[in-house]
Amino acid sequence: MPEQLVFAMEVTLNGLMAGVLYALVALGFVLIYKASGIFNYAQGVMALFAAMTLVGIMQGQVPFSHVINAVFGGHVTHFGWNVPGVLAIALTVAVMVLLAWLVQVLVMKHLVGQEPIILFMATIGLAYFLEGVADLMWGSEIKTLDVGLPQGINLWIDETTFNMFGYGFFIDNLDIVATVIAALLVAGLVAFSQYTKQGRAMRAVADDHQAALSVGISLNFIWVLVWSVAGFVALVAGIVWGTKSGVQFSLSLIALKALPVLMLGGFTSIPGAIVGGLIIGVGEKLFEFAIGPMVGGATENWFAYVLALIFLVFRPQGLFGEKIIERV
């Protein structure tokens, strides 16, 4: 087999893996959008907040230590203990549920029946607020996150491909784990929204607040639930991305990468988020590989957005989105 083709195969595989990571973030958006009609701009920041909280708890950091030290003149930074990964994840889930409840009581509760654009604006506010809180609470230095996910080159794939093509593929174990996690997450969430009482109530609330009330659904409860699910998905994305590239504030920018994925896949489709993520992952890697050298490289920075732009012009509802039909 020609060397170029083998290399292209490796690039494609790596692209698929990167695509899964994009899809993981995009999923958070789609789920909240489908369940509540809210485009949650804060999803990326929530992933950052979740990852920082997780690291903070694991390392036994004192929350708001900067504030405490500034006010009382102390030098507390750590409790001096380490919390094992599983327990820390459970505690972080609890923090995210608490956050969901606060968002509901302080913000969303007062916006019942408002236009989607108002709710969207509220999530922008939430994003900036949460970013500030994350900084105050856990500090702004870059931290490493290690909850025990396997990392590094997968030797089995390396060896097998070496025997087949005389050239070993470099596939990161973490990417494989991320793929499995994403698959489980999607299966779980689809089952939840389609087959459970709470899932049905969630879809009902997304469609019509008044009608939901009239069949006895408590909006308060469902919204806390929706935001808790959003927090959980954010935590999963935060763990995977945080393990991959460290927990830092630029993590909140991965949300930006999710936007082209959503435009490709459609805002309302879970398969769309996955396929969109994969197309962008593979597309940008292959483009960089094939065209990149001709235009001086660094095409990965803009490829996804240009692709999204093309889609907006020719197919605004995305590949899998609901077709926009207006009856007159």
Add this chain to the structure above:
Amino acid sequence: MLDNSESYVTEDGRTIGGVVMEMKNITLRFGGVVAIKDISFDIREGEIRAIIGPNGAGKSSMLNVISGFYVPQEGEVWFRGSRRPQMRPYEVARQGIARTFQNIALFDGMSVLDNVMTGRLNYMKTGLFSQALWKGKAEKEETENREIVERVIDFLEIQHIRKTPVARLPYGLKKRVELARALAAEPKLLLLDEPMAGMNVEEKEDMSRFILDVNDEFGTTIALIEHDMGVVMDLSDRVVVMDYGKKIGDGTPDEVRNNQDVIDAYLGVSHD
């Protein structure tokens, strides 16, 4: 006058029971506008009770007070023998009061079947985790609720559109799906806000037939708002007439038809 708990039998052989719901001196204001002014009336078990009146009379407001969407400034709401504390709409729904809306409020993204199933949400008790695992109890519960839903769907003759997303349905059918969702909750009191608004003659006849059948078959107590006088007189056992937020008549269709205030409100009165 009948006593509150007394029952009687109508000409067509249905038994009307004691009072299920009583509105006492309800007053509702929006800022300076008085939408409902000191109105009292009751609804008896098993009857079809109509609220009629010209546009802006406060009929929908009254229905919204009953279903908890509006909270009156004054007055008491009595339901099944006890005074109802101030409640949110979803709590009222859980008490067994189902309703439809003047401008249809359905879950557009869901199929007809799923829409009607939401009416059963409060009957489903199993928790999140057993449902997620789809184990015995949850499955049995889903099947039982599904049976009731299928019966309602059969009854309202919407089997052929069971799997259709609601957004694609024509207006008349949407109204029927909304009625199905309300019925699926097996309500103790069913509120219909202009069930026949915007329908053609044929659709109106269908809907009238369904309302009568529901009342006859399940003994459901129904309170409805309607503009079409002919329909109201044919359907209902007793009628409340409202005008400018006040009650101007209350009684059987015949009594109301001959009430001078009612005639004036509907036909206008000369000021010479």
